[in-house]
Structure formats: structure tokens, C-alpha cells
Amino acid sequence: MSEKEHRVSRRQFLNYTLTGVGGFMAAGIIMPMARFALDPILEKEAGTEKVAVAQVKDITTEPKRFDYKVKQVDGWHKSDEPKSAWVFKNESGDIIALSPICKHLGCTVNWNANKDHPNQFYCPCHGGRYEKDGTNIPGTPPLAPLDVYESQIKDGTLYLGKAKPRGGAK
Numbered sequence: 001m002s003e004k005e006h007r008v009s010r011r012q013f014l015n016y017t018l019t020g021v022g023g024f025m026a027a028g029i030i031m032p033m034a035r036f037a038l039d040p041i042l043e044k045e046a047g048t049e050k051v052a053v054a055q056v057k058d059i060t061t062e063p064k065r066f067d068y069k070v071k072q073v074d075g076w077h078k079s080d081e082p083k084s085a086w087v088f089k090n091e092s093g094d095i096i097a098l099s100p101i102c103k104h105l106g107c108t109v110n111w112n113a114n115k116d117h118p119n120q121f122y123c124p125c126h127g128g129r130y131e132k133d134g135t136n137i138p139g140t141p142p143l144a145p146l147d148v149y150e151s152q153i154k155d156g157t158l159y160l161g162k163a164k165p166r167g168g169a170k
């Protein structure tokens with residue numbers, strides 16, 4: 001090859017330089033926009049992982065309310081959402097964690113809160129009632145049992161995930 005073939009003309013030099021600088025600037029603009037658009041999709045879905053809620057030693061056969069928080073991501077807004085669960089051991093010794101959300105219109109149910117209906121979950125809004133295992137009592141407004149949290153026990157700690165409907169309405 002001759003020396004002449006290796007020489008870059010002024011026009012070629014400008015073309016290469018402007019293409020490189022233009023590409024660099026375009027990447028600087030496009031990359032943040034792409035990340036902004038894709039971040040919520042790529043981020044692990046919040047609320048899917050289980051959260052430590054209680055020590056197993058604190059759980060008895062009497063339903064007890066435990067309050068906790070889960071990380072909530074709504075678009076680009078992150079927050080700690082307060083949650084509650086009614087937790088107890090059933091006759092077999094299994095730990096049951098019930099959602100406190102009434103299946104009628106979403107009020108919060110309480111355990112043993114109505115002296116006329118002891119040992120039941122009671123909803124103060126319209127008098128909804130549930131058995132200890134969360135089954136709705138026929139003749140009261142709720143038409144489905146209380147949801148049950150996905151649960152896991154690890155190193156003496158109870159972890160709860162999402163509350164799942166059980167179906168089997170009375």
C-alpha cells in the first residue's frame with residue numbers, strides 16, 4: 001500500500017469525528033430514557049417476596065394480630081404499605097395467617113370483638129362474622145372465607161407473602 005492510500009482526507013476526518021461525537025451524544029440522551037422506561041419492568045415485582053412478621057414462639061392457639069409493612073412499588077413511587085394478619089396455631093399445630101380484610105366490602109375484622117358472638121372474627125361495618133378458621137358464617141353479609149396468607153417458617157420466624165382467596169364460600 002502506498003502512503004497516499006492511508007491518508008485521510010479532511011472530509012473523511014470530519015465525517016468520522018462528527019459520527020463519533022453524534023453517536024456519543026445520542027447514547028447519552030437515549031440511555032437514560034430507555035432506563036426510565038424499562039426500570040419498572042426489569043425491577044423485581046414488589047410484594048412477591050415474603051416478609052418476617054412474627055416469632056413462632058409468640059404464636060398461640062388464640063388468634064393474635066400482627067402488624068407489619070411491605071415494600072410497595074407503584075410505577076416509580078416506592079413506599080412501605082402497612083399490613084396486618086391474624087395468626088394462630090390450629091388443632092394440628094399448623095400456623096394459620098388470615099387476612100383481616102372482610103370479604104363483604106373490605107372493612108377490618110377483629111377477633112372476639114362482639115360479646116354476643118364469642119370466639120369468632122367480627123366485622124363492625126355490617127355485622128359480618130367468620131369462624132376461627134376464617135370460614136364465613138352463613139346468614140351474615142360476607143360470601144367467602146377470609147383470605148389466607150402464603151407462609152413460611154425459617155429459623156423460628158414466620159414469614160408471610162400474598163393473601164390468597166380460598167374459595168369454598170358458604
Ligand code: FES
Pocket residue numbers: 102103104105106107123124125126127128141142
Ligand atoms: S364490610 Fe364486613 S360485613 Fe360488610
